[in-house]
Amino acid sequence: MRYLPHPLSPLAVALWLASSPSQALELEPQVITANPLGNAQLATPSSVLEGDRLLLQQKGSLGETLNGEPGVSSTWFGPGASRPIIRGLDGDRIRILRNGVGALDASSLSYDHAVPLDPVNIDRVEIVRGPAALLYGGNAIGGVVNTFDNRIPTEAIEGIQGAGELRYGGADTTRSAAGRLEAGNGQFALHLDANSRQFNDLRIPGYARSSKVRDADEPGSRHRLENSDGRQDGGAVGGSYTWEHGYTGVSYSRYDGNYGSVAEPSVRLAMEQDHYGFASEIRDLEGPFSSLKVDLGYTDYKHSELEEGEVHTTFKNKGYEARVEARHQPLGPLEGVIGAQVNRNEFSALGEEAFVPQTDTDSVALFVLEQWQATERLALSLGGRLEHTRVDPDAKGNERFAAADSASSFTAASLSSGAVYRLTPIWSLAASLGYTERAPTFYELYANGAHVATGAYEVGDPNLSKEKAISGDLALRFDNGTHKGSVGVFYSHFRNYIGLLASGELREGHDHGDDDHDHDHDDGDIPEYLYSGVRARFYGIEAQDRWQLLENRYGSFALELSGDYTRARNLDTGEDLPRIAPLRLNSGLVWNLDRWQARIDVQHAASQHRKPANETSTDGYTTLGASVGYRFNVGESEWLAFVRGENLTDQTVRYASSILRDVAPAAGRSVEVGLRTTF
Template sequence: MRHLPLRLSPLAAALWLASPLSQAVELQPQVITANPLGNSELAAPSTVLDGDDLTLQQKGSLGQTLNNQPGVASTWFGPGASRPVIRGLDGDRIRILRNGVGALDASSLSYDHAVPLDPATVERIEIVRGPAALLYGGNAIGGVVNSFDNRIPTSPIDGIHGAGELRYGGADTTRSSAGKLEAGDGRFALHLDANSRQFNDLRIPGYARSSKVRDADEPGSKHRLENSDGRQDGGALGGSYHWDHGYAGLSYSRYDSNYGSVAEPGVRLDMQQDHYGFASELRDLDGPFSSVKVDLGYTDYQHRELESGEVHTTFKNKGYEARVEARHQPLGPVEGVIGAQVSRNEFSALGEEAFVPQTDTNSLALFMLEQWQATERLNLSLGGRLEHTRVEPDSKGSERFAEADRSSSFTAASLSSGAVYELTPVWSLAATLGYTERAPTFYELYANGAHVATGTYEVGDPNLSKEKAISSDLALRFDNGTHKGSVGVFYSHFRNYIGLLASGNLREGHDHDHDHGDEEHDHDHDHDHGGDVPEYLYHGVRARFYGIEAQDRWQLAQNRYGSFALELSGDYTRAKNLDTGEDLPRIAPLRLNSGLLWELDRWQARVDVQHASAQHKKPANETSTDAYTTLGASVGYRFDIGQSQWLAFVRGENLTDQTVRYSSSILRDIAPAPGRSVEVGLRTTF
């Protein structure tokens, strides 16, 4: 894996990425998401995706782009919507950030709501697996995905530089283009970017519906996933001013998309998001703090759910998040940062499918992280966070939300400790232990209505208490020049895991005739019960999550025929409801990945084999998924034209055209993953 040296200017970074692979230098990235102190050796398990790796793994959605990373699965709601799942945890337990600040949307509310982000605009993605609530709040109890786009340039820029990318192909016949331009005089820096993507209905092997729910008389669509086409467009303008000891900048970005809901023929989602950002850093300060960093984001988001062209429901979410981090002067061997974070979130849903009331959520948090180089070999970290959240619903006179007229307040505390011990120059041991609390969300508290996207009637509980978890990680890491990787185990015990659990009752559902393909139940309930749908209650239970993750990059050989390497990874997660003894739903099975890499001068190529076992460990009212093995391959060639550097690539996926159904997807029985596909692309930097 090639890691981008993060202290380079955008020009130097662009030239480094475009340089021949034989000249590349292996550098350790700074995973600032997990540690604002900038240390590269972290106790928390983390992954960085950038450079060629990000280019060749990029898909149309964030969830699919990250789907093959260790411990990360996808909620897969067709090519239009897909969110990351980390170690079996999804929704509000995974914090999705842009440049370190939360971008408000509605993606955690429902699986059919897309994350308003095109990975084509992203320069780097950092993933922290396991609790990162210490720095980013209780809703990072499962992990953090942080994307960086340099829309506020954080380093000075000299001259005019840019990049562009074109792609065509894939199982949904994607046509995409993206470009960016950056200019500066060493003080002022300007950033412009734009992107556009269109895609058709997805090609799939066989029937969309699995044999478990397929009706022999009406088997449904074959070879195409109906109503899965869409488009997404975006752009941004940003700028910053730099001086010797810091910078300050502003940005504005727009995201616009329209895509079909694969669960509901004829239903489309029309989404817009405007985001305003401010960032500044003051370095080399005198006094108690050596540096101060400020980030602020304001977001105005809405999406409309259209049926036959008519608006049926409008979701709106607007608000801001601001955070400040101050790094104090070293206290002997101890370095540290203290910070504060404040946010406001105004959510409303208007229309017949509005199953949650209008709600305002305010939170204020204080946090600190200290790191102590105890000995030459032992590095220790300790931190804490205190967060107060107030959730204020407004029923607007609706009888359905009558119980939602009283606000709820929560004070959540989190503690985290970590250690990295160097056993030998090759081997090291990393461990974390943390206690995390998460305040319930407005929909867990106040939901009351038919949720068409999931084919359920969801009922919140205004009396829910905080979600509490004790989590630990233990990993053995190694790097001897030939092998570089880690083997680790994780364990989380929840005292009050807020699950959406079936009550066994039926409730009157939506009055339109939708076919939701409810994979949470083995029967198709849409019409059997006169429009009735099963009732699901948000309820706190004891739960346990545990598993193993491993990865290794093995440098096989380096000779006149090129450089050969083998990348191996695997992960396995188990999750149980300890109150009932049942397995929790939508957990990815054992997954094994292998990739053979070859590099020679300007050429690079790889062949990937991915295997997932069958998933039979599930609740009784949920369907299982079959095992699958897929084959992928890619080849790339670098060349120069004048002062610009180019990468042309071809990527094939699922080349044996296997039927793949993700157990982490709520639509596993009606929306399989893409079939055989080939995509070509061209990327340039100048």
Template sequence: MLYIPLRLSPIAVALCLAASPTQAVELEPQIITGNPLGNRESAAPSSVLEGDQLLQQQHASLGETLNRQPGVASTWFGPGASRPVIRGLDGDRIRILRNGVGALDASSLSYDHAVPLDPVTVERVEIIRGPAALLYGGNAIGGVINTFDNRIPDSPIEGIHGAGELRYGGADTTRSSAGKLEAGNGTFALHLDANSRQFNDLRIPGYAQSAKVRDPDAPGSRHRLANSDGRQDGGAIGGSYNWEHGYTGLSYSRYDSNYGSVAEPGVRLDMKQDHYAFTSQLRDLTGPFTSVKVDAGYTDYEHREIEEGEVHTTFRNKGYEARVEARHQPLGPLEGVVGAQVSRNEFSALGEEAFVPHTDTDSLALFMLEQWQASERLKLSLGARMEHTRVDPDAKGNATFADADSASSFNAFSLSSGAVYQLDPIWSLAANLGYTERAPTFYELYANGAHVATGAYEVGDPSLTKEKAISTDLALRFDNGTHKGSVGVFYSHFRNYIGLIGTGNVREGHDHDHDHEDDDHDHSGFPEYQYQGVRARFYGIEAQDRWQLAENRLGSFALELSGDYTRAKNLDNGQPLPRIAPLRLNSGLVWELERWQARIDVQHAASQHRKPENETSTAGYTTLGASVGYRFDVGQSQWLAFVRGENLTDQTVRYASSILRDIAPAPGRSVEVGLRTTF
């Protein structure tokens, strides 16, 4: 499902003009995540997903929704949990934001922990590929995913507007509904939304287990991915006060889900999150600053891992994050912003499978970004960030975490520079060079226990030092009206890359009883993996193009092409790093005629044999998808009915970026129908 932006977004404009399709309105998106100065041309490799694009790509999880974006893969832990991977980097190296503020969940700790966000609530997604640590901290050393939901309206609303959507189908037989209502008098604005989704066990081609691990005498489930069903429910209320030179507002949202862990038969995850947000912006100021923006959020997150009706482990994360950005008056040719950010997380894990101690993490940062229009063709940018992080563990008397006896403090520094050079009206070059430091997380420092979801006994290292990286990328961009896209390369060299490295040892697991005859994991012994600092190298290529083929009485035809390739290597032992997506190529033929729209998509992924010795390879695949939609009006409301089919040739798809590649394939053939409206 998808909420339809009710302000001037492309999809809203298209719906409003459905009765007169010969008219056209084109709005150029501005990416504010990578550049708060709001300039259209940013040096950072970034992209926006909204409107029709977001509708066509939207799935139940954020990872699957973004999986076909250049440079973005998915951790895929079944339909209940999937987090984005950017250029081979995942976990705590990718920051997921809500309206510019951290989500503060536990999804970076473990692949089975879902991001507590249903893409149905999202109106716009901004993706920064590569280091964005300058503005958002060392945890953004690999990139940023920023989602926007308008739960605090940032512009005036006149009258009453709404949107709603129903969906049914898919490989997991999704039944979903969503609605939102916005009302205002030009000064006060109110936002209400609610959504609900239920899904069954996922249909898959063949066996859940791959031939590499399947026991011929006990082959396991076939055509269904066992224990992959679940539900997601959520809602929010928010409001704002708008005036000529700014706005201020508050919101409260609730997320509640329950889904099965496909790695552990009989285990379910029950997740709840309460999130409170505040934002305010003052514009057109006099004095040293022309505008000031404040964003703050407080989160109370909990999820329980339940087996046979009993709670075995409970994870909690309470915390806040606040940031202020102030745009200063031009200093000669320089335009820029300065800002500060503060955050606190109180994390605890209680129960038999708790493999990390209670930990409080505090951070304080100062940052700046300056931009200089050096000439009519050349634009330069330079920024810096200083960040102090304190990680304070408390074993609470648990002997397992005896080494977690003292706090660790880190001072991280990041520096970045960028340039955009307009070669001519069609072609431009964008280049970036950055140095980034990231403080290790509490689980990299203090983990000590069996992590059943990953099938490993994870051991942290309290003596770990900062992760350091030098990164650069170069992109050639083009737009001649017929073709619009870019081709770029990137390279990152890490000193002290904190990886989870196998030691070759086997450690005792948890000793509580399990009555599952087909349990995929042996809880009595786990291979030991230790967080270690190694030298590492990442490099690759990304490309995309939208080719306007023709526009005549038969309709408008366009071809969308994209691809990416990433290679990553542990320079200390010479082996490839794990869970790196292979070469991927995407193509989509798009057709529009009056009220009709349709597309055919082909995605190809090569086999992935570059992996560490203790990992398995994945086979290549090619999938086919198609969709068709029809717009119509009923009174003063605009409607869209659509049908979407995916993996229509029913190919077995196993993501190299998923730790469950050998026991949890991606969905098989699916067909989904939907109906949405705005008024």
């Protein structure tokens, strides 16, 4: 029997006190999203989710799958639509990538627009917390979520291999099936995958509407979140040619979804996306560059908002993103990458609820990242990016968009520096400091109309200037064999944070110009919100620790502790900024014995009363979860059967980070069973 050589350290106590409902991740040796050079010591706060951890945390949306990871919360618009938030920053401040390249959609425009991606297809998720604009552009001023799916195989495949998965249950009675098949002869590799997911209306404890907004005469739905059912279907085919020094390949994927808007009981969203990818890397080159990597993606996206079967608004977005990264030969002590990125997207919204004009956005950027191993203990990094963006609107004769009469151009610059200093073989200190600029998006510039999903009349400002931020991170990391984790603080100061702020005025909800239409949400005035640049400050703490308790004939036991806390304030008004997750704490007891694995999780979120005057507060909650898995073999295949229970005490959970906190609570008690095989 092996016990701890010493009691819980003071740092582990600090982790417990500062921790969150995020499941702690073991620090990974390499996160290519944060550093294409592959250095094992990263100054940037980052984490990885893969393997059994990803399998057991998987939900129907990317936002819910990652919700609770250190620094990550969820926009939560019901089970059909949920996007990740990092350190209180959402929308076009967080870049969602697929294999390092952006896939265009409309999820950043509105909370009811889903990310067209089923997490069942993901092999690995890398999360960069804090500015990643240096490599991925101004829209990564808050962080990056990069997903990997091997649809373009990057390594040689010999023979046939694959995986399959079935799931049933959960609070929305999910029925899902997914399969993947890969084959190759050591040079040519082929990838095929397909998935299908259906889910019913979400089961919830109590009323959907909170007591703050519930009408005694019309309390609304109870125990079910009305119009939250839906389906997701998808598939892909890809192939590549691999050789000793690289690979080149192409892929095509299709996503098709249909789900209800929980903010509008009679509205459904039908979504389609086609994505074409190309990727290639050549290594071990002679000359000034040792490797060259090219990624290209083209996306054609459309979703329609239907009411009683009729299409009322259609959103379209198509375009491409191309990246080139070249790693140069060492220049004395310097190792580095230079690169270029080109983007174009053509967005249009047609119909009654189109609150933004048709807009084309083009950008081109150059970037460089250099690293220097200054001493045996000290590693330094420095980089910069220059990006030019042109936003070209077309009002198409719509008087509401008269202000969108000319194109706007922005040149944004970003600088970033980092240092990792190894204090002892156990302790290291990581610090980063960066200056980031972000060009305003087309909707921040030109929006003018009622946005039913947010319950606001949104008005853009074509005279907005760039968003500018200075951000820093400082983290203490440790690994003594018994404890492995980190505790860190972050701070960001925005000179021109573009927020959607209440004006105090009311605007008419809709002007259809057609008396034949009569919608529940057309009547009455709604509050006006203006996109405005203000000074803002974000700061907080993130911590995680994996404590190996003991290992004996009864199995291996470990305790995972993690936590985060974020504060965000409008410095011009002194008010707190909206939709910021509160202090969150998590502890998970993990057990492994031969073919068995199990864990028990207790997650706690404090109440959130730090909010603008026009927002409602949320109560705290504590939830209990558990899972059990068993591995077995059938012939040459490996199988994992698992049972997962969540919110077993059936607590009412309302996310402070969700705009629908008073209308759409999170899931109640649920149990899900699943079976996964690999061969």
